[in-house]
Amino acid sequence: MEQAVQLKPEAASALLSVENVRAGYGEMDILHGVHLHVRENEIVCVIGPNGAGKSTLMKSIFGLVNIREGRIVFRGEDITALPPVQIVRRGMCYVPQTANVFPSLTVEENLEMGAFIRDRGVREKMEEMFELFPILKERRRQKAGTMSGGQQQMVAMARALMLDPALLLLDEPTAGLSPKFAEMVLEKVTEINRRGVSILMIEQNARAGLEISHRGYVLTTGRNRLDDTGRALLENEEVGRLFLGG
């Protein structure tokens, strides 16, 4: 009870708030009443063991999973169960964990697809992305499917940034990447955030994720376990034991 009361004023001023969401696939519930919020200019990281419902949480925010209870509010507007096209138009973009590029399209075409609903300024935005990810400029005519995992992750992030989103959802951006590339991707996340984009991300490397985040949430079996500032969670004994390896 106490926590719910405490949350309200914060949630009201939040860019995104997930309120008591119960959701899942088919008959089965994966999330059993999850809450979370992201404020302007924040990086928020969600950590938790496999099967905690982290990816499901992202998909339900983005209208890809059946929400049975609760609601998603973005910029003061209820967007619960809106189709992805509508959510994108409202300024939220999403990078799925896997299959997040169009493999047979070139880098340039991938970025163009990210800006599909945008009518002008696509060139300028693309140049901005090439400045943020110089490797993509070099490989602009290469098919995304032939690039390395780390480079594909950059294509995926650049694609999602083409619409100038207010909020970017990243589902495990460093999954399967070598430590060098993982570090680079997280550096880019910080840089994107400095350019004024709020970020909600899932990170399987809890330490690295929390280190660059303002706040974090710990999810277990579809429920909120803990939430605090990134620093506080890093120092939390329980988090340390469960997710940070000792």
Place this chain on the structure above:
Amino acid sequence: MVKQLIVYGLIYGGIISLGAIGLTLIFRILRFGHFAHGDMMTLGAYLALFFKATAGWPMWAAALASLVITPMAAVLIDRLLYKPLRRTTPAILLIASVGMALFLRHLVQFIWGAQVQVYNPGIERPLLIWGVRIRPSQIWIIVMAVVLVFLVWVFLQKTKFGKAMRAMADNMDLAAVSGIDTERMITWTWVLGAVLAAAAGIMLGIDTQLRPVMGWIMLLPLFAATILGGVGNPYGAIAGGMIIGMSPELSTKYITTAYKPPGALVRVVLLLPVRAQGLFGAKGA
């Protein structure tokens, strides 16, 4: 003799290619084998016959009218039959499309009759070019096929909608989360597929004759070209169509013509164990 067979193969291959482009895109984007695609060719051919023979329009205008009406019919079919079934399984959509194929064929037979018909009665004198006997109408078919394939390439490669269509064939879910209006693009996929199917049907009608079953019997080569080229790859479908179209003509040089029709199937069967993803398909796609 070989030159002659190449020209026949080019005509037949061009017709298959045009049909297979739509089939492969629908296969990948809507996730089902569209068995009514051949009969959509039939419908296109007969609509042109209506404007040519019944309304008395010149052939080019009749063909153009068919290229406008056939896609409208395809979009209508999608709205009424396929769209309500889209959330079910591909098997149900496939069976529904077989039903639609039968419906279209019998509708054509009901309206125009079962007898063989032609656009232009009378005999066309073949020309002799570089030792190849070719009718003027066949030259038109080849020219139109090349022009259409070029236009498809321009559409898919240079326009926003064309790129979005390829993106959807690549990854439907990602297309949706990128903000691509997938329902609208599905409509455009039907339009493209039906325009090309109608064109292929008209060409087939010009090259041979019109019969209600003309499109249905094209299904085997169409699917063969689609699979050969890698499902979902429109350029693969064109190449697959040319291979499927060329090889039966050329094979008649070495084996008896009785074995010509199943040839397409034999080639697919021989290829699949080596490259299950087709000649141009991506691995694991």
